[in-house]
Amino acid sequence: METESSLDAAAAARHARFGRLPDRIQFHEMVEEKVAEPNASGIASYNPEGSWNHFSCLALDLGL
Template identity: 55%
Template structure:
């Protein structure tokens, strides 16, 4: 048995055992765009005195 035949046999055995790889997922299919309009919080400006009620973000509090 020559080297190429051994490689083909190993590849066939691997394909029979594990099958094919799944299809690639496009990045467009993994992300979602959501409108974060100001209706949820009343206004869309950042107010560090009142925003603690909704979330806490140290970077925004420090102005980073």
């Protein structure tokens, strides 16, 4: 019987110190959707045809 009362006292002390967990945040509260705006300079931010020349390749550098 003493162990139950000491566990209840410990649980009460823990609850008094920490309270309860915060409410869960819903997914729709974490996400904001925006419409993509074109770049101010008019240059596309990603060009799949020209993106190959932005990477260093040792085989290309050696002419292999």
